[in-house]
Amino acid sequence: MIRVRGLKKHYRVHKRPPGAAAALKALFRRDWQTVKAVDGIDFELGAGECVGFLGPNGAGKTTTLKTLAGLLHPSEGEVRVDGHEPQRRESAFLEKIMLVMGQKQQLLWDLPPAETFELNRAIYDVPKDVYRRRLDELVTLLALGELVNKPTRQLSLGERMKCELVAALVHGPKVLFLDEPTIGLDVSMQVAMRDFIRRYNQQTGATILLTSHYMDDVEALCPRVVVIDKGRLSFDGTLASLVQQVKPEKRLTLRFASPTTRAQVEALGTVVKFSAAESELQIPAAQVSAVVAKALGTLPVRDLNVENAPLEEVMSELFARTAADTRSTEAVR
Amino acid sequence: MRGLGRYVSLFGLQLRTSGLLAAQYRWDFLIDGALSVFSAAAALVPLFVVYADERRGIPGWSFEESLVVIGCFLLLQAILEGAINPGLVAVIEHIRKGTLDFVLLKPADAQFLVSTSRFQLWRVAGLVNASIVFTFAFTRLGRWPSAVGVLQMAVLVAAAVWILYSLWIVIVSAAFYVVKIDNLTYLFTSLFDLARWPVTVFRGALRVVFTVLLPLGLMTTYPAEALLGRLDWPTLVASVLGAGLFAAAARAVWLRSIRHYTSAGG
Numbered sequence: 001m002i003r004v005r006g007l008k009k010h011y012r013v014h015k016r017p018p019g020a021a022a023a024l025k026a027l028f029r030r031d032w033q034t035v036k037a038v039d040g041i042d043f044e045l046g047a048g049e050c051v052g053f054l055g056p057n058g059a060g061k062t063t064t065l066k067t068l069a070g071l072l073h074p075s076e077g078e079v080r081v082d083g084h085e086p087q088r089r090e091s092a093f094l095e096k097i098m099l100v101m102g103q104k105q106q107l108l109w110d111l112p113p114a115e116t117f118e119l120n121r122a123i124y125d126v127p128k129d130v131y132r133r134r135l136d137e138l139v140t141l142l143a144l145g146e147l148v149n150k151p152t153r154q155l156s157l158g159e160r161m162k163c164e165l166v167a168a169l170v171h172g173p174k175v176l177f178l179d180e181p182t183i184g185l186d187v188s189m190q191v192a193m194r195d196f197i198r199r200y201n202q203q204t205g206a207t208i209l210l211t212s213h214y215m216d217d218v219e220a221l222c223p224r225v226v227v228i229d230k231g232r233l234s235f236d237g238t239l240a241s242l243v244q245q246v247k248p249e250k251r252l253t254l255r256f257a258s259p260t261t262r263a264q265v266e267a268l269g270t271v272v273k274f275s276a277a278e279s280e281l282q283i284p285a286a287q288v289s290a291v292v293a294k295a296l297g298t299l300p301v302r303d304l305n306v307e308n309a310p311l312e313e314v315m316s317e318l319f320a321r322t323a324a325d326t327r328s329t330e331a332v333r
Numbered sequence: 334m335r336g337l338g339r340y341v342s343l344f345g346l347q348l349r350t351s352g353l354l355a356a357q358y359r360w361d362f363l364i365d366g367a368l369s370v371f372s373a374a375a376a377l378v379p380l381f382v383v384y385a386d387e388r389r390g391i392p393g394w395s396f397e398e399s400l401v402v403i404g405c406f407l408l409l410q411a412i413l414e415g416a417i418n419p420g421l422v423a424v425i426e427h428i429r430k431g432t433l434d435f436v437l438l439k440p441a442d443a444q445f446l447v448s449t450s451r452f453q454l455w456r457v458a459g460l461v462n463a464s465i466v467f468t469f470a471f472t473r474l475g476r477w478p479s480a481v482g483v484l485q486m487a488v489l490v491a492a493a494v495w496i497l498y499s500l501w502i503v504i505v506s507a508a509f510y511v512v513k514i515d516n517l518t519y520l521f522t523s524l525f526d527l528a529r530w531p532v533t534v535f536r537g538a539l540r541v542v543f544t545v546l547l548p549l550g551l552m553t554t555y556p557a558e559a560l561l562g563r564l565d566w567p568t569l570v571a572s573v574l575g576a577g578l579f580a581a582a583a584r585a586v587w588l589r590s591i592r593h594y595t596s597a598g599g
Contacts, residue, residue: 094440106435
């Protein structure tokens with residue numbers, strides 16, 4: 001469904017040090033530099049896949065999404081979405097896709113969202129009966145009710161974001177690019193959005209590429225992740241293999257029936273968090289059974305839990321490694 | 334472009350949306366009405382000053398004939414401020430904030446979508462002022478325009494609107510390259526203000542500039558001459574062809590410029 005080969009997006013921007021003298025000099029002579037927002041990436045997505053596209057700020061995620069959506073022209077490389085070349089912005093292509101941006105809105109601010117939905121219906125030429133059925137489904141799924149008839153400016157951020165999703169989906173896109181769709185939302189609204197995206201993916205078979213800084217979004221929705229850092233891909237695979245590759249150690253949480261000392265806990269492995277009533281340990285995966293047996297035998301354990309390291313930690317570890325690799329490569333050069 | 338019918342219905346829907354917005358801000362009607370009366374008065378005052386002394390005036394144009402030019406100016410100003418400016422000024426903001434993304438993601442012509450995105454319907458008050466000025470001028474002249482004259486004027490006004498729109502598209506396209514183009518829009522508005530005078534007031538190089546580059550003559554002087562029954566057909570044909578050239582050039586500039594869209598933010 002989506003194929004990216006050797007995609008590069010470079011910008012030429014002018015560079016100016018701070019200060020009045022530099023500003024004056026820049027009026028007459030400008031120094032330019034090339035920013036490599038995306039620097040040669042390859043990946044593919046099959047039809048119906050829901051893939052997390054992750055990376056730190058400025059990694060090139062949004063640039064890639066915008067290129068896939070046809071908003072930006074690649075500097076080099078080949079991009080295909082369902083057989084189309086996005087930058088040509090053919091109607092047949094634009095009717096199949098949508099890019100939802102958590103930080104930008106298309107709803108008409110002074111009018112109810114229903115007016116934007118109707119405008120989009122006309123633009124996408126959706127037959128009225130299909131539109132009504134789809135709108136009913138979306139409004140029910142997102143529990144919007146009469147909110148769609150209230151002026152947008154009177155809606156809360158979460159309500160607006162739900163309406164943004166409806167506006168983006170009235171034409172039933174087959175490919176959905178979601179750029180931080182849950183940003184700024186409270187926890188319950190994030191859960192509601194996640195549920196909705198999962199159901200949309202399952203019910204319509206749409207292909208979804210999602211960027212989010214909330215790892216809960218990724219864990220809940222994406223069996224596979226593609227990681228980009230400084231414009232280059234650093235990982236492409238399942239979430240489980242990402243964790244296995246980057247942070248294979250397990251987290252053992254122990255809750256105690258009576259107070260315990262730090263020394264007792266340290267005897268079992270690396271202590272991540274410690275309190276007299278509850279502690280968290282990091283242990284090699286192969287030693288889980290032995291350590292658990294030892295903990296049960298030597299400490300007043302009331303309850304225990306074994307799980308992978310939090311995805312946030314896995315990601316920051318991965319980004320730190322990529323940064324170190326880049327530094328060492330530059331040093332060799 | 335896909336089916337013309339679809340674009341006609343889209344235009345209707347965009348107009349309806351502007352109507353709903355206008356209804357939300359009913360006070361705008363009073364404010365716009367008052368402003369348009371003030372603007373009409375401001376357009377007329379210099380003319381009264383010029384013609385106060387019988388020895389002065391604009392060569393080849395009596396006071397009443399100059400009033401017809403002002404009537405054409407008010408008519409075009411109402412169309413410019415009511416139908417052309419609102420949508421295109423919004424584009425500059427969309428480019429700055431990166432929200433033009435939503436226009437470019439739609440399977441419809443982006444130039445059409447932005448141009449019809451917003452109308453200031455209350456600016457229709459300017460048309461009333463133009464009608465009053467025309468009625469006053471022709472009553473004092475003691476004659477009325479012929480049917481052919483009115484038809485010629487309608488064609489020329491359409492050509493003028495097309496040229497104004499095309500010039501705006503070129504200005505807006507500049508926003509894809511440089512972020513702040515406010516000064517360019519002020520310059521354009523100030524230059525358009527010169528269209529209240531018959532083009533014969535300009536001499537030498539200025540005359541060439543205001544006939545070819547920024548064809549103020551075509552915008553107000555020629556339609557006024559059509560109403561006064563003294564426009565020759567070749568001028569009319571040349572004006573329509575000129576408008577076509579402006580439109581084609583503006584389209585080419587727009588299409589080239591959207592390739593430079595960098596989609597701010599995120």
